[in-house]
Amino acid sequence: MSILLVILCFAVPFAAQAAPSSMVIPYAGAMTYHDATAKEGGTLVGVYGMQTDGVEYLLEAALDHLHITYQDRPALDQWDSTLVYTYYHSPRWRSRLGTHFVSSDDAYTDKAITVFGGRHYTSSSRWTAGVDAYLTRYPNYQPNKLTVLQLSPRAGMTMPAGRGLTVADELLGHLIYMNDDPVGEGSPYLSVENRLSLAWDRWQLLETAWIGEQRFGVQQDGFALFNLADVYHRSISLDLLYTISATGRVGMRLQQARFTEANTQRRATSTAVVLSGYVQY
Numbered sequence: 001m002s003i004l005l006v007i008l009c010f011a012v013p014f015a016a017q018a019a020p021s022s023m024v025i026p027y028a029g030a031m032t033y034h035d036a037t038a039k040e041g042g043t044l045v046g047v048y049g050m051q052t053d054g055v056e057y058l059l060e061a062a063l064d065h066l067h068i069t070y071q072d073r074p075a076l077d078q079w080d081s082t083l084v085y086t087y088y089h090s091p092r093w094r095s096r097l098g099t100h101f102v103s104s105d106d107a108y109t110d111k112a113i114t115v116f117g118g119r120h121y122t123s124s125s126r127w128t129a130g131v132d133a134y135l136t137r138y139p140n141y142q143p144n145k146l147t148v149l150q151l152s153p154r155a156g157m158t159m160p161a162g163r164g165l166t167v168a169d170e171l172l173g174h175l176i177y178m179n180d181d182p183v184g185e186g187s188p189y190l191s192v193e194n195r196l197s198l199a200w201d202r203w204q205l206l207e208t209a210w211i212g213e214q215r216f217g218v219q220q221d222g223f224a225l226f227n228l229a230d231v232y233h234r235s236i237s238l239d240l241l242y243t244i245s246a247t248g249r250v251g252m253r254l255q256q257a258r259f260t261e262a263n264t265q266r267r268a269t270s271t272a273v274v275l276s277g278y279v280q281y
Contacts, residue, residue, distance in 0.1 A: 022051045022281055027064075029253070029274030036268035037261060042068035044274065046080075048223075058086040060098075062223055078104040082223050094120050096132065098222045109227040112138045116222050118152075126158040128170065134218040136225065147179045148216045156195070168197040174210070176217055189213040189231075206239035229262035250277040 025048040033039040046064025062082040069075045084098035100114040113136070120130030131153040138146040156170030172193040191212025198205045211234040217226045226232065237255035244250060253274040260267055 020052060020054045022049070023278050024049050025276055025278040027274055027276035029272055031270055031272035034269040034271070035266065036270075037264050037266055038070050038072060039268075039270075040069045040071055042066060044272075056088050058088075060084040060086070074105075076105045078102065078106070080225065084222060092122050092124075094122075096120070096221075100218070100222055100225050102225060102227055104227070106228065108141050109138055110140055112136060112225065112227050114218055114222065114225055116218070128154070128156045128158075130154050132221070134222065136216065136218065136227075138216075138227075144180045146216070149177045150218050151175045152218075164200055166197075166199045168195075168199075170195040172210075174212070174214060174217060176214060178216065187215075189215050189217070191217075202243040204239075204241040204243075206241070207237070208239075209236040210234065230259045231262070232257055232259040234258050247280045248278065249280075251275070 026046070027048065028045045029043070031042045031044070033041065044064060044066050046062060048060070048062040050058060050060045052058045060083070062080075064080050066078045066080065067075060068078075080100065080102055082098065082100045084096060086094055086096045088094045096116070096118040098116050100116075102109060102112040104110045104112075114134055116132060116134040118130055118132030120128065122128045131151065134148075134150040134152070136148040136150070138148075152172055152174050154170055154172040156168065158166065158168040161167045172195070174189075174191045174193065176187060176189040178187045189212070191210050191214050193208070193210035196207040214226065214232045215229060217232065218224070219226065235255065235257035237253055239251055239253045241249060241251040253272070253276075255272045255274070257270045258267065259270065
């Protein structure tokens with residue numbers, strides 16, 4: 001069964017700024033499961049941090065703890081850590097390198113590691129394009145060690161809509177291959193994702209939705225790894241963010257996903273609420 005990780009990122013690419021800056025974002029949330037035969041609920045706590053020199057690089061890191069309760073077995077505890085480095089070759093080109101590591105009570109996916117990289121372009125007219133590749137290795141998976149490759153191309157644009165409103169929209173595709181499908185359905189798994197941002201004054205509304213199929217997928221640009229074998233069919237999330245000051249912001253995310261349990265082939269729904277805030281200095 002796949003683990004749901006919800007990291008409330010602020011969905012604005014932390015491009016190189018005019019001056020060096022740092023940011024810390026603590027977050028916490030809770031989730032419930034509907035129509036699931038085993039999972040009851042869960043909690044998530046974590047912290048995200050970033051630092052940039054304002055010219056060439058951006059360094060991001062996240063650490064979070066997930067706790068899931070079950071109806072018929074002991075609870076699961078899992079730690080996820082992510083480290084990402086972005087280098088700005090020019091105002092238009094940037095490259096990303098990162099890794100995501102899992103330490104889990106789940107014996108099959110404990111010590112899973114993802115390495116990833118990407119290349120992105122932003123035009124003078126605010127069009128964007130890029131591609132990211134994610135390679136995940138599950139060294140303890142049985143009967144065979146599992147390797148998963150995910151390719152995620154993207155394209156988007158940002159434009160003013162008048163009266164102080166800025167609209168940004170991005171479309172992504174996700175193609176997932178694996179060397180040995182644990183449930184025998186066979187890869188690849190294909191899905192399409194849309195990210196929409198509406199920013200006005202101190203407010204920002206973010207919508208993220210995808211549809212298709214994902215198994216062992218990497219989401220949120222490498223910060224979320226779905227490391228168990230459930231098949232996810234769709235997900236939608238809404239983030240409402242409010243800027244308190246030049247150095248402070250708060251936000252809330254509502255997210256719902258539909259999936260099929262690997263063990264029972266039963267359709268179930270997960271619902272999550274995550275609160276966060278940041279301090280920039």
